[in-house]
Amino acid sequence: MVAPPFVFGPFVFAPALGELRRDGKPIALGQKGAALLEALLKAEGGVVSRQELMDSVWPGMAVEEGNLSVQIATLRKLLGVDPDGREWIATVPRIGYRMLTSRRGEDMVALPAQPALAVLPFEGLGGDSEPDWFADGVVDDIITALSRFKSFAVIARNSSFVYKGRAVDVRQVAKELDVRYVLQGSVRRSGDRLRITAQLIQGSTGAHLWAQNLDGALDNVFDFQDRITEAVATVVGPEIEWAEIERSRRERPGSIAAYDVYLQARAKILSESKRGNAEAYALLTQGLALEPDNPQFLAHAAWALEHRITMGWPPFGPDDRERCADFARRGLEHAAGDAIVMTHCAMALLQVVRDYDWGMAVLQSAVDANPNNLTVVTSAGVGHLHCGSVEDALACFHRANRLMPRDQIAHIALCGIAHAHVILGNYEEALASASRALARNPNFDATLW
Numbered sequence: 001m002v003a004p005p006f007v008f009g010p011f012v013f014a015p016a017l018g019e020l021r022r023d024g025k026p027i028a029l030g031q032k033g034a035a036l037l038e039a040l041l042k043a044e045g046g047v048v049s050r051q052e053l054m055d056s057v058w059p060g061m062a063v064e065e066g067n068l069s070v071q072i073a074t075l076r077k078l079l080g081v082d083p084d085g086r087e088w089i090a091t092v093p094r095i096g097y098r099m100l101t102s103r104r105g106e107d108m109v110a111l112p113a114q115p116a117l118a119v120l121p122f123e124g125l126g127g128d129s130e131p132d133w134f135a136d137g138v139v140d141d142i143i144t145a146l147s148r149f150k151s152f153a154v155i156a157r158n159s160s161f162v163y164k165g166r167a168v169d170v171r172q173v174a175k176e177l178d179v180r181y182v183l184q185g186s187v188r189r190s191g192d193r194l195r196i197t198a199q200l201i202q203g204s205t206g207a208h209l210w211a212q213n214l215d216g217a218l219d220n221v222f223d224f225q226d227r228i229t230e231a232v233a234t235v236v237g238p239e240i241e242w243a244e245i246e247r248s249r250r251e252r253p254g255s256i257a258a259y260d261v262y263l264q265a266r267a268k269i270l271s272e273s274k275r276g277n278a279e280a281y282a283l284l285t286q287g288l289a290l291e292p293d294n295p296q297f298l299a300h301a302a303w304a305l306e307h308r309i310t311m312g313w314p315p316f317g318p319d320d321r322e323r324c325a326d327f328a329r330r331g332l333e334h335a336a337g338d339a340i341v342m343t344h345c346a347m348a349l350l351q352v353v354r355d356y357d358w359g360m361a362v363l364q365s366a367v368d369a370n371p372n373n374l375t376v377v378t379s380a381g382v383g384h385l386h387c388g389s390v391e392d393a394l395a396c397f398h399r400a401n402r403l404m405p406r407d408q409i410a411h412i413a414l415c416g417i418a419h420a421h422v423i424l425g426n427y428e429e430a431l432a433s434a435s436r437a438l439a440r441n442p443n444f445d446a447t448l449w
Contacts, residue, residue, distance in 0.1 A: 006041040008100065009082055013037055020078075027078055032057050036071050040089065040099040045178070046159035049096040072097060092176045095162050100178070115244055116179040117236070118155040118203075119143050121164040122196070125188040134221065135187040138196065138228055142183070145233035148370040150338045151262075152240050155179060174203025181209075181240055183232070192218045196228050200239055210239045233372040241266075261287040262296045269304055270409065272443035274313045280304050281316065298331035299344040306348040324352045332362065339370035343379045350386050360387060374400050378413045385416060385423075394420045411441035 006013045013020045018034035020027045029037065039056035040048055054068050072089060079088040082100055090098050119142055122135035140157060147154045155177055163173060170182045185198035199211040214231060216224030244263055261283050268280035284301040291297060305324035308315070317323075328348035335341040343366045350359035363383045366376045381396030393416060400413040414437035421430035437444065 008041070008088065011079070013041060015041075029078065032071055033075050033078070036068075036075055040097060043099065043159070044156070045098060045100065046156045047092045047096055047098045047162050047177070049162070053096065090176065090178070092162070098159070098177070115181060115240060116153040116155060116177075117146065117181040117183060117240065118160045118173060118177045118179045119146065119157075120160050120168070120173065120182060120184040122184070122198075123186040125186050132187075134194070134225070135185075138187070138225055141225065141229040142232050145229050145372055146236060148339070149233075149237045149373060150340060151237065152181075152244075169206075170201050171203060171206050179203055181243070183236060189218070194218060194221070194224065198228075198232050200236055202243065209243055210235060230372060234374055237373060258287065258291060258294060258296070262300065265300045265304070269300070269307060272441055274308075277304055277308050277311075277313065278316075281308075293330070293334050295331050295334040295336065295338060295341045298327045298334065299338075299341040302327035302331055302348040303344040306344075306352050310351050321352055324348050328353070337369050339366040339373050339376050342366040342369065343373075343376050346383065347379055350383055356387055359383060374413075375409055378409055378416070381413065381416045385419060390420050390423050411437045411444050414440060415444060 006015070010022050011020060013034075015034070015038045018029065018031065020029045020034070020037065035057045036053060039053055050065055050068055054063055054065070057068070057071060076087055076089050081087055086100065088100050090100065092098055119139055122139055124132040124135050139160075143154055143157055143160075146152075159177060170184065174180065174182055180203050182201045182203050183198065184201065185196060188195045188197075194216055196214045196216075197211070198214070200209045201207065202209055212231065212235070214224075214228050216227065241263070244259075265280040265283045265287075268276040268283070271277075281301065281304040284297050284304060287294060287297040288301065302324050305316070305320050305327065309320060309324065325348065328345040331341055331345040335345070342362050346359045346362035346366060349355045349362065353359070360383050363376075363380050366373075367380050370376055377396050378400045381393045381400065384390070384393035384396060397413045397416040397420065401410070401417065414433050418430045418434035418437060421427070421433065
């Protein structure tokens with residue numbers, strides 16, 4: 001099977017043919033230029049070292065680095081600059097080069113502009129080789145776990161690990177890797193104890209958005225590793241979303257760009273107000289007029305209607321239930337494994353359509369797709385509560401509550417715990433959880449039911 005072409009900006013590059021076209025017109029590339037371009041594009045935005053590039057362009061030959069510099073300069077001249085005035089090939093000082101993000105021709109669909117995160121190698125502070133391998137394993141697992149979130153992209157390990165063992169300026173790293181956020185940390189061993197420090201940093205300013213220390217015993221090292229991965233994955237996703245919502249409000253308040261619609265609509269739905277819900281639905285309606293098959297728009301439109309119906313707010317029209325069901329079904333058709341899309345569609349199936357078997361099956365698929373997403377875990381708890389599985393619901397809610405220090409839906413898990421305890425007859429526990437839910441979000445009417 002012939003590999004599909006790479007697409008970037010106005011260019012299409014067919015590696016099997018060594019052919020580059022701009023707006024359909026061929027560009028003379030040459031054999032070495034084609035080999036160089038293919039090596040850069042295959043990295044999908046990751047950093048490729050000088051040696052790797054020379055091995056690709058001159059396999060089995062000993063050549064001077066100056067030859068590579070000449071080929072890079074020639075290729076840059078052919079490509080020109082991107083719409084933002086940046087060169088398509090970026091230099092990563094003292095390491096190599098990286099290509100601005102491309103995609104394969106088989107994936108040529110309209111994609112929203114998403115934030116990107118780089119997870120840097122954690123620094124070993126114990127003067128021992130063990131924290132190093134342990135730290136590398138932690139970072140590998142964190143990258144894998146975070147890659148399951150669809151609301152932001154995670155830079156591949158090969159790109160971020162080029163900074164291993166180097167003192168780096170996070171702002172420079174963010175610029176070189178073209179990411180908005182950087183996660184870095186350290187591992188310190190003291191006797192039979194390990195301490196992991198992790199911090200999420202805004203790349204453009206160097207500002208710290210979140211930090212946490214996690215302590216554990218070496219005799220249970222792999223369980224500790226799993227706990228770190230879970231803790232970081234469940235917190236970093238919401239922190240990035242918080243930061244992105246603020247960025248969207250600050251930088252592009254009137255934009256209809258796909259990612260901004262998703263962010264603004266989510267924030268307005270979670271305001272737990274009739275007005276916010278209506279504004280979210282209006283935004284999503286505009287978005288769907290432009291992109292009728294956008295799974296995020298469909299899922300969030302279903303969510304907005306489901307929330308309005310569940311809360312008993314004045315309807316938008318007599319066919320709100322039918323539209324909610326339609327949005328949910330269409331959203332699932334285009335979900336492509338996105339856990340958030342599946343979750344919101346599943347909740348519409350459960351709370352509006354009342355198809356409990358289908359709704360719970362979709363929720364389980366969402367949990368399988370991303371067990372560290374707190375929206376998914378909390379919604380699974382709500383689903384179990386609907387189906388009468390109170391203990392399963394409590395397990396989901398307690399896990400979500402334990403892991404969501406700043407998540408926007410923290411009140412929902414607490415409310416769920418309260419409802420579960422009412423069913424079990426534990427009224428003091430129910431009242432305590434309901435009080436905490438109201439303190440988090442006094443506008444969530446379900447806490448008062």
